[in-house]
Amino acid sequence: MDYAALLQKQKQLTLDAQGRKGKKATNKHGRAFLEMLFANKTKPSPEGCWVRTCFISYAYPASTTPLAQLRPILISDLRLETHHHGKVLFLRTIGHPTRILAVQNAVEDQSGGVDRLAVYNTHPTTPIEQILPKHALFALREPFYKATVDGGYTIRVDHPSNLIRLQAGDERVPAAFSPRLVELDKEAEGLKADGNAAYGRKEYCAARFEAALADANAAIFPLELGTEALDEATAKLNGKAYYRAGRAAYALRDFARAAEYFRKVERCSASGDADAEREGKRAACRLEEQKTGHYDFAAMSKAVSATRNNRLDHADFSIRVKDGDSGSRGRGLFAVKALKKGDLVLCEKAFELVFASENAKEVYTMVNLNTNRASMGAHATLLFDLVQKLSHNPEQARVYFDLHDGGYTPKIPPQLVDGVTVIDTFRVEAISEYNRFGCPNVRSSDGASMKPRAGLGKNDDDDGEGEDSQLENSVGVWVVASHINHACDGNAVRAFIGDMMIIRAVHDIGAEEEILMPYCNPKNDGPATRTSMKKTWGFECDCRICEADAGTTKAQLVRRRALSKEAVRFLENNKLSMQHLANAASIRKAEKLLSDIEVTYDKTAFANNRPRLALTTLGHWLCQAYNFASSQRKVIECAIRLLRDLGYGISVANKKVTIDYSCGRPDIKAIDAAMYTAHSHYSLGERKQGLYYEEFAEGLWVMLYAEKQGFRERYGSS
Numbered sequence: 001m002d003y004a005a006l007l008q009k010q011k012q013l014t015l016d017a018q019g020r021k022g023k024k025a026t027n028k029h030g031r032a033f034l035e036m037l038f039a040n041k042t043k044p045s046p047e048g049c050w051v052r053t054c055f056i057s058y059a060y061p062a063s064t065t066p067l068a069q070l071r072p073i074l075i076s077d078l079r080l081e082t083h084h085h086g087k088v089l090f091l092r093t094i095g096h097p098t099r100i101l102a103v104q105n106a107v108e109d110q111s112g113g114v115d116r117l118a119v120y121n122t123h124p125t126t127p128i129e130q131i132l133p134k135h136a137l138f139a140l141r142e143p144f145y146k147a148t149v150d151g152g153y154t155i156r157v158d159h160p161s162n163l164i165r166l167q168a169g170d171e172r173v174p175a176a177f178s179p180r181l182v183e184l185d186k187e188a189e190g191l192k193a194d195g196n197a198a199y200g201r202k203e204y205c206a207a208r209f210e211a212a213l214a215d216a217n218a219a220i221f222p223l224e225l226g227t228e229a230l231d232e233a234t235a236k237l238n239g240k241a242y243y244r245a246g247r248a249a250y251a252l253r254d255f256a257r258a259a260e261y262f263r264k265v266e267r268c269s270a271s272g273d274a275d276a277e278r279e280g281k282r283a284a285c286r287l288e289e290q291k292t293g294h295y296d297f298a299a300m301s302k303a304v305s306a307t308r309n310n311r312l313d314h315a316d317f318s319i320r321v322k323d324g325d326s327g328s329r330g331r332g333l334f335a336v337k338a339l340k341k342g343d344l345v346l347c348e349k350a351f352e353l354v355f356a357s358e359n360a361k362e363v364y365t366m367v368n369l370n371t372n373r374a375s376m377g378a379h380a381t382l383l384f385d386l387v388q389k390l391s392h393n394p395e396q397a398r399v400y401f402d403l404h405d406g407g408y409t410p411k412i413p414p415q416l417v418d419g420v421t422v423i424d425t426f427r428v429e430a431i432s433e434y435n436r437f438g439c440p441n442v443r444s445s446d447g448a449s450m451k452p453r454a455g456l457g458k459n460d461d462d463d464g465e466g467e468d469s470q471l472e473n474s475v476g477v478w479v480v481a482s483h484i485n486h487a488c489d490g491n492a493v494r495a496f497i498g499d500m501m502i503i504r505a506v507h508d509i510g511a512e513e514e515i516l517m518p519y520c521n522p523k524n525d526g527p528a529t530r531t532s533m534k535k536t537w538g539f540e541c542d543c544r545i546c547e548a549d550a551g552t553t554k555a556q557l558v559r560r561r562a563l564s565k566e567a568v569r570f571l572e573n574n575k576l577s578m579q580h581l582a583n584a585a586s587i588r589k590a591e592k593l594l595s596d597i598e599v600t601y602d603k604t605a606f607a608n609n610r611p612r613l614a615l616t617t618l619g620h621w622l623c624q625a626y627n628f629a630s631s632q633r634k635v636i637e638c639a640i641r642l643l644r645d646l647g648y649g650i651s652v653a654n655k656k657v658t659i660d661y662s663c664g665r666p667d668i669k670a671i672d673a674a675m676y677t678a679h680s681h682y683s684l685g686e687r688k689q690g691l692y693y694e695e696f697a698e699g700l701w702v703m704l705y706a707e708k709q710g711f712r713e714r715y716g717s718s
C-alpha cells in the first residue's frame with residue numbers, strides 16, 4: 001500500500017474542505033433520503049478479511065464543558081469545518097445504525113432538521129445498536145460539522161465522550177422530543193443509568209455497587225476513590241458479596257485487597273468456602289510474585305500458544321525500579337538497588353495489548369494527519385481498546401495520561417463531566433505513538449528456537465535479524481516499562497511471554513543507575529538508525545555506539561555503506577547448508593570484505609569493545625562456513641571476533657576465559673557465536689572451555705528470551 005499517497009490524498013481533501021470553513025451546507029440530503037439510507041438493520045460482514053482505513057484527522061480537544069453551561073444549537077445553524085464551542089446539539093436517531101469505520105445513523109433535532117451523525121473511535125466489538133440505536137436521544141457537546149468525500153455532510157464525533165446519551169424523562173431533553181420518546185427497558189439500561197447518575201453525583205459507593213452487581217465483568221468496577229467506601233458497603237453484605245468484591249479487586253490487580261476479601265468470605269461461613277479458598281490461594285500467588293519476582297517462567301512459556309488467548313494471570317514485579325529525573329531525556333526509570341547481569345529488572349503485564357492473531361477478520365490501515373505517520377496492523381485496534389478502557393476506568397486513565405505525550409497540547413486530564421469520563425482520543429493516540437511496544441504473538445524465543453542455526457543442529461538461513469519484523473505484528477502498552485529511555489547499548493533488554501514483558505539486566509547495574517534499553521534493534525548502519533529514531537521518537541541517541549559513530553568521517557561512512565551493500569549481495573549469493581558449503585574462494589572474499597569494513601571503524605572511537613555492528617552478519621557467516629568445514633580453531637577465532645564486534649570482550653589466559661559484558665549486546669548472533677565456540681572446544685576435547693562458553697550462551701539466551709525454552713531445540717544437548 002502506498003501510505004505516502006494515501007496520506008497526501010487525505011491531506012488535500014482536508015485542505016479543500018477548509019475552503020468552505022464557516023459556510024452553511026448547501027444541497028443537503030433530505031429526510032426521505034437519510035431515512036432510506038438507514039432504513040435497514042446492518043447484516044454482519046461476509047466472511048473474509050476486511051481492510052479498513054482509519055484516518056486520524058487534525059486534532060481538536062475533547063469537550064469538558066458541562067451540558068448546563070452550553071447553549072442549544074440547531075442542525076440548520078451548523079457551519080462547515082467548524083467546532084461549535086459553547087454549544088450543544090440535541091439529537092434523536094432516526095434509523096438503524098451502520099458501521100463502516102465510524103458508527104453512523106441519521107439524526108433529527110427538535111425542530112425537525114436532519115443530518116448524518118458519525119461516531120469514530122468506538123470499539124469494533126461494541127454492538128452498534130448499543131452506540132446509536134434507533135430512536136435514542138443524545139446531547140452532543142460542542143459539535144463538529146464537516147463535508148464528506150461523497151459530497152454529503154456529517155456531524156462528526158471523534159471523542160465519543162462528547163456524545164451523551166439521554167434517558168427518557170431526563171429534564172434536559174427538549175420538550176419538542178417528548179411526544180415521541182421511546183420507553184427504555186429499565187432492567188438493563190435503567191440500572192446502568194442509575195449507577196452512572198449516582199457516580200455523577202459522586203455517590204461512588206452506590207455507583208460501584210450498582211455497577212458491580214449489574215455487571216459480571218468486574219474489570220470495569222471502579223475502585224479509584226477511597227476503598228474504605230467499599231469496605232463499608234461490603235460489611236453490610238454477606239459472604240457472596242465479599243466473594244464478588246474479592247473477584248473485582250483481583251481483576252483490578254489489587255491482590256492484597258482481594259486476598260483480604262476472600263479471607264472475609266471464609267469467616268462468614270462456618271464450614272469454609274472452597275471457591276474463596278481457591279481464589280485466596282491465587283491472590284496469595286500474585287502477592288508472592290509482586291514481592292519476590294519469583295515466577296515460574298517455564299510454566300508461563302508452556303501456558304502460551306498460537307491458538308490460545310495469551311493474556312496471562314500474573315502480577316507485576318516492579319519493586320527494583322523507581323521513576324526519576326533523567327535530565328534531557330525527561331523522566332526515566334532507575335534501579336533501586338544494584339543488580340547483577342541476568343537479574344530480573346521488571347516483569348509487567350500489558351496495560352493494553354492487541355495480538356495480531358486477534359485481528360484476523362479486520363485489518364486497519366491507520367493514517368494520522370497530525371504526525372504524518374501511516375501503519376497497518378493492530379495499532380488502530382489498540383487505539384479503540386484504549387479509548388474503551390480509559391472511558392470505563394478513570395483511575396487507569398490517570399495512569400495512562402501521565403505517560404510521555406511528545407508535548408501534545410492541550411493536556412486535557414480525564415475528568416467526569418455529565419456522568420461521563422472525558423477522554424481526548426487524539427491525546428490517547430499521541431501517547432500510544434510514543435509508548436507502545438511491538439511484541440510477538442506468543443513468546444520472544446519462538447523465532448529463534450523454531451529455526452535452528454546451520455551447523456548447530458538443523459539448517460537455517462535466518463540472519464538473526466528477523467525479530468523486529470515479528471515484533472511488528474502485535475502491539476501493546478506497558479506503563480512502567482514506558483518510563484524507560486532508549487540507548488542502543490542499553491543495560492537492559494526485554495522479552496515477552498504472552499502479554500508479560502520481562503526485562504533483565506544485560507550487565508551489572510549500579511544502585512540508582514538509570515535503566516536503558518534499545519527501543520528497536522539497532523541496525524548495522526548506525527547513523528541511519530539515529531535518523532529514524534529522531535523521526536519516530538523525537539530525540540538523538542547519545543549512547544556509546546552513537547557517540548563513537550559520530551566520530552566517524554563522512555568518507556568512512558560512505559565506504560562502510562558501500563561495503564555493507566556488497567556484503568548483503570555476497571550473503572544472498574552464498575547461502576550455506578550441508579549441500580552448499582563455502583569454497584576457499586568465497587571464504588577468502590568474506591575475510592577480505594570483513595577486514596575492509598573493519599578499517600572504516602575508527603580504532604580509538606571504537607576501543608574498549610564498542611560494538612561494530614556492520615561486521616556482525618558477515619562475521620556470523622564466517623563462523624558457519626568454518627564450522628561446516630570443521631576448521632575448529634578458525635571457528636573459535638571467528639566466533640571470538642564476532643563476540644567482540646557485538647561488544648563482548650573475551651580474554652583467555654591459561655585456558656581460563658574472562659568475559660567483559662559492559663558493552664555487550666545480547667543478540668542471537670552472540671549466543672550462536674558462544675555455542676559455535678563451545679561446540680568447537682568440545683570437538684577439540686577441551687570440555688572445560690566448552691562448558692564455559694555454553695554457560696555464557698545459556699545466560700544470554702535467558703536475558704534475551706526470559707527463560708530457557710527453545711535453547712536445546714536450537715543447539716541440541718551438549
Ligand SMILES: C[S@@+](CC[C@H](N)C(=O)[O-])C[C@H]1O[C@@H](n2cnc3c(N)ncnc32)[C@H](O)[C@@H]1O
Nearest residue numbers: 329330331404434435482483484485486537539
Ligand atoms: C517511552 S518515553 C520514555 C519516558 C520519557 N522520558 C518520559 O519522560 O516519560 C519515550 C520518550 O522519551 C524520550 N527519550 C527516550 N530515550 C531518550 C534518549 N536516549 N535521549 C533523549 N530522549 C529520550 C523521548 O522524548 C522519547 O520520545
